[in-house]
Amino acid sequence: MTPSSLPAVAGIGLRAPHYRQVLDTLPPLGWVEVHSENFFDGGMPLAMLQRVASHYPLSLHGVGLGLGSLVRPDGEHLAALKRLVDAIDPPAVSEHLSFNHSAQRYVNDLLPIPYTMASLAVIASHVDETQQALGRRILLENLSSYVEFPGNEMNEGEFLAELVARTGCGLLLDVNNLYVNGINLGTDVQAVLSALPATAIGEIHLAGYSEGEGMLVDTHSQPVHPGVWQLYAQVIASIGPRPTLIEWDLDIPPLDTLQAEAAKADAILQGARHDA
Amino acid sequence: MTPEVRWQAELLELIARQEQLADAALGLNPAGLAVYRNNYRVGLIETLNMIYPVTRQIVGEEFMTGLAREYSKQYASYSGNLHRYGGSFGDFLRDFPPVQTLPYLADVAQLEWAVHRSYYAIDQTPLAAATLSSIDPEQFSQLRFSLTDSSRALSSSWPVVSIWQGHQPGQTLNVDLAAGGEQALVSRHAGKVSVQAQAAGMAALLLALQDGLPLGEAAGLALAAQDDFDLQAGLALLFADGLLSHYQL
Numbered sequence: 001m002t003p004s005s006l007p008a009v010a011g012i013g014l015r016a017p018h019y020r021q022v023l024d025t026l027p028p029l030g031w032v033e034v035h036s037e038n039f040f041d042g043g044m045p046l047a048m049l050q051r052v053a054s055h056y057p058l059s060l061h062g063v064g065l066g067l068g069s070l071v072r073p074d075g076e077h078l079a080a081l082k083r084l085v086d087a088i089d090p091p092a093v094s095e096h097l098s099f100n101h102s103a104q105r106y107v108n109d110l111l112p113i114p115y116t117m118a119s120l121a122v123i124a125s126h127v128d129e130t131q132q133a134l135g136r137r138i139l140l141e142n143l144s145s146y147v148e149f150p151g152n153e154m155n156e157g158e159f160l161a162e163l164v165a166r167t168g169c170g171l172l173l174d175v176n177n178l179y180v181n182g183i184n185l186g187t188d189v190q191a192v193l194s195a196l197p198a199t200a201i202g203e204i205h206l207a208g209y210s211e212g213e214g215m216l217v218d219t220h221s222q223p224v225h226p227g228v229w230q231l232y233a234q235v236i237a238s239i240g241p242r243p244t245l246i247e248w249d250l251d252i253p254p255l256d257t258l259q260a261e262a263a264k265a266d267a268i269l270q271g272a273r274h275d276a
Numbered sequence: 277m278t279p280e281v282r283w284q285a286e287l288l289e290l291i292a293r294q295e296q297l298a299d300a301a302l303g304l305n306p307a308g309l310a311v312y313r314n315n316y317r318v319g320l321i322e323t324l325n326m327i328y329p330v331t332r333q334i335v336g337e338e339f340m341t342g343l344a345r346e347y348s349k350q351y352a353s354y355s356g357n358l359h360r361y362g363g364s365f366g367d368f369l370r371d372f373p374p375v376q377t378l379p380y381l382a383d384v385a386q387l388e389w390a391v392h393r394s395y396y397a398i399d400q401t402p403l404a405a406a407t408l409s410s411i412d413p414e415q416f417s418q419l420r421f422s423l424t425d426s427s428r429a430l431s432s433s434w435p436v437v438s439i440w441q442g443h444q445p446g447q448t449l450n451v452d453l454a455a456g457g458e459q460a461l462v463s464r465h466a467g468k469v470s471v472q473a474q475a476a477g478m479a480a481l482l483l484a485l486q487d488g489l490p491l492g493e494a495a496g497l498a499l500a501a502q503d504d505f506d507l508q509a510g511l512a513l514l515f516a517d518g519l520l521s522h523y524q525l
Contacts, residue, residue: 037357041396042397042399043395043399043467046399047467070278070281074355074356101288104285105289106352106356107292108356109312111312113280118280146308146312147304150302212307213310214307215308215311
């Protein structure tokens with residue numbers, strides 16, 4: 001059984017500049033994904049999302065729960081997420097394997113966690129707690145990281161595989177994140193990939209990075225880079241077609257640019273179906 | 277505290293307290309830390325820019341960035357949801373010396389925060405007037421009403437409603453700062469947030485109910501603020517506009 005019921009075709013990240021156009025013209029999109037926090041509570045945002053969900057398969061992608069924070073998850077945040085998931089009943093719900101708070105403060109970012117046995121036990125309990133609260137399986141996404149805990153005992157792929165084994169969660173494989181880590185941190189991309197249990201991968205993300213000072217930065221502000229397409233094609237050839245998202249969050253282009261990127265992913269997915 | 281917990285806490289401090297030098301013991305690549313520090317700064321400034329567009333228009337883009345940067349140094353984020361950030365910006369402006377020449381700015385910002393909260397507030401079933409039929413009229417004065425989460429009353433000694441409305445898209449600003457204060461009601465109808473000036477009696481009633489005072493006391497304050505205030509009509513309006521969510525006896 002796959003861990004998400006999204007169709008194994010390309011979708012796009014739906015962001016504020018395109019809400020109106022999408023709802024008014026209902027363009028052909030395989031599926032769409034939104035950031036959960038933008039629809040917490042109620043009002044116009046939630047009403048709009050319910051309309052979107054009536055036309056397209058919808059994935060809720062969280063950026064703020066910080067499951068990898070080694071202090072307890074924020075109960076208020078989890079309750080708000082639960083209200084949203086209950087209101088929409090989407091085919092997929094995902095979060096990042098990252099942290100964002102300590103007992104003292106929040107930093108609203110996706111920060112890398114220590115890949116150690118000690119943190120594994122704590123984070124597995126957070127995933128359990130979240131899945132129990134939501135009453136469903138969630139997908140956990142691998143991260144683009146710019147720093148690393150110096151005492152890591154395993155790679156991110158091995159850590160995610162352990163979380164899958166302990167909690168039954170699914171995985172969201174962000175190919176761009178993996179690619180960027182390979183360049184920035186010297187991560188062994190193939191070793192991470194081979195550690196991931198293929199059957200747990202329920203969704204894939206693709207995005208474009210930008211070049212910062214001495215770092216590729218995962219800004220989601222560009223077309224998907226050729227090296228990332230290549231890695232994506234390798235992944236799909238190896239694990240088979242998966243729901244694939246084009247993410248674009250900064251300098252957001254016209255909708256048809258996103259659709260053209262999605263069409264490229266669809267061509268690769270189609271190729272894999274032929275080969276199968 | 278395990279090394280992992282300590283590392284997480286220290287990394288957060290290093291990102292948020294940007295004046296601190298990176299601690300070599302954390303084993304961080306400076307270029308990597310710089311990415312997170314930049315994300316942090318830009319993210320909070322962007323958030324404040326989105327919540328406070330009128331404040332931004334009043335002080336100008338560049339000055340707003342400076343204000344936002346200063347605010348983000350003094351006020352940490354307390355939630356993983358960025359839509360919760362920035363609620364004390366009005367208080368910050370009230371005490372921040374460089375904006376004392378704009379004495380109405382803090383009230384405008386507080387109105388903008390109320391608009392922001394109203395837009396995202398949870399959907400509630402408004403209290404129907406009929407629910408009161410089960411209550412002994414003798415007890416009416418003891419009732420405590422709650423406003424819906426999308427409704428908020430604010431009082432200002434400046435014409436904040438006129439200032440706010442004059443900065444909305446397509447509006448022209450025509451405000452007499454000497455005209456005296458305005459009482460604002462922020463509310464939401466079919467998803468759309470409205471900001472309206474209230475007469476003195478209605479404003480006093482709303483503020484008193486919002487503060488949790490029982491109806492009898494709230495009515496007294498409304499009449500003191502406006503001697504021809506019609507309590508029955510005022511209450512009927514609160515129910516008709518769906519501004520109340522529940523009551524307590």
